[in-house]
Amino acid sequence: MAHDTTHEGSATKRIWFVFAILSVVTIAEVILGIIKPAFLTDTMFLGMRLLNWIFIILTIYKAYYIAWSFMHLEHETKGLRRAIVWTSIFLISYLIFILLTEGGYIYEVYKSGHVAWDF
Amino acid sequence: MEATVVRTGTEGKTWGGGNDPLKASYGKMMMWFFILSDALTFSGFLAAYGFSRFKFIDSWPIADEVFNHFPFLHGVDAPMYYVALMTFILIFSSVTMVLAVDAGHHMKKAKVTLYMFLTIIGGIIFVGSQAWEWKNFISGEYGAVTTKGGNILQFVDGEGHRVALSEIAVPIEGDRVEHEANNGIWFDSGAELPTYSLDEIKAGFVANEDLLIRTQTFTEDNEKTILSRDESLAKLDAEAVGTVEGANLTQNEYGPPLFADFFFFITGFHGFHVLSGIIINIIIFFNVVIGTYERRGSYEMVEKVGLYWHFVDLVWVFVFTFFYLV
Structure with missing residues (x-):
């Protein structure tokens, strides 16, 4: 169990490096969320505001670091990693796609349907 | 021990057991x-x-x-x-x-x-x-008025700042009595009375010319719609059914429950x-x-x-x- 000290130093260094990344990204998100730059909120991309896309991408970026570094996925075998990551990515993408499509459809029905729901 | 072990001929092979391919x-x-x-x-x-x-x-x-x-x-x-x-x-x-x-x-x-x-x-x-x-x-924080259609109406002043129900309400002497379990015909109490009744809010709203109503709906600029004074008065008169402060599982002063x-x-x-x-x-x-x-x-x-x-x-x-x- 006696690891050499150089290894210990590099592992701790990596932890603080990841902490720095997570902090900077969180601060960036909060700043963007407070000032809400007009050019980001006005630009639409694939049916969603550009700002929201940035938030989601930054979130996935953070999730990657938490899972890979803090949860040690980067040191697990390829098989275990894929069993976890591919399964969840596939199922979650499918679920999101199907529910958001349905939600958007219901919104259209409420808006343009013949039945008044706000009376 | 040795005598009870069944030899399958797969020892040391992939399906012979004892492997841990995921190394966890x-x-x-x-x-x-x-x-x-x-x-x-x-x-x-x-x-x-x-x-x-x-x-x-x-x-x-x-x-x-x-x-x-x-x-x-x-x-x-x-x-x-x-x-x-x-x-x-x-x-x-x-x-x-x-x-x-x-x-x-x-x-x-x-x-x-x-x-x-x-x-x-x-x-x-x-x-x-x-x-x-x-x-x-x-x-x-501010409270809102609920409508027949299940929406909420919030109040703002002329500059678009939110105004709380407590600042609007004009106290009305009335017979608002909470229905408690001990004075009914069955041991059942009624809903708690809201802090401000709808009539108090309506009276206060009419009295203060500066107040406007803000609806839940977004405008093109991604802000909540603020009605004009006339629209506000008409809307409050026609649709309001009650007041709500804060949020719970059935009511929410911020928007949809x-x-x-x-x-x-x-x-x-x-x-x-x-x-x-x-x-x-x-x-x-x-x-x-x-x-x-x-x-x-x-x-x-x-x-x-x-x-x-x-x-x-x-x-x-x-x-x-x-x-x-x-």
Whole structure:
């Protein structure tokens, strides 16, 4: 169990490096969320505001670091990693796609349907 | 022993058993698969939230206006600062957790103890903060009027600043009496009386020329629609049915009640995970202190509870994005 000290130093260094990344990204998100730059909120991309896309991408970026570094996925075998990551990515993408499509459809029905729901 | 073993001729081959192709212990692997299934549960909740939000895409509350409190700063508009702080506390407790795991790899009991302790403290602060956030959400700030169609109407002054019900209401002497269990024909009490009756709000609104109504609907510029004075008066007269202060599972002064339902359910479920994480952490902490893992020769239990703790942090990263940012 006696690891050499150089290894210990590099592992701790990596932890603080990841902490720095997570902090900077969180601060960036909060700043963007407070000032809400007009050019980001006005630009639409694939049916969603550009700002929201940035938030989601930054979130996935953070999730990657938490899972890979803090949860040690980067040191697990390829098989275990894929069993976890591919399964969840596939199922979650499918679920999101199907529910958001349905939600958007219901919104259209409420808006343009013949039945008044706000009376 | 030897006599009972059936020889299959596959010893040492792939299907002969005894292999561990994933090179992870049983406990760790099962923790991973538990986390995977729990991640799917949370995704189900968040996707359902997204569904409802898309359904009410033009009338959803603006998170900055709902969560804008900070301890000791009363009346100061502080959007998201507090939740950003909570996020930091949770990320930091994740860091101390991974430091504990790392110290465990090197069999340093004192360091594992210290870092586990810090992790527990971080978790407790986070849950406490969440309770405070709930308290603010439940008690509300400005109050609103509910309409027949299940929407809410909020009040603003000429400059677009929100006005609370308490500033509007004109006290009316009346016979508003709460129906209690002891004066009915059956042991059943009525709904609690709201602080301000609709008539008091209506009278106050008519008396103050400066007040306008803000509806739930977004304008083109992504702000809430503010009606003109005439429209406001007509709308209040025709549609208002009651007053609401704060949020609960059936009423919500910020917008659709679904928003409150999802907020309580998702942050509550996450908070419950944090709570159980803290309890498991405390158990492991005491095991570290009494030297169980030192004797066992491995701190793998710290690693397993660490996985759970990081997962809780991971979920919060997504909840933070979808409830507070997007």
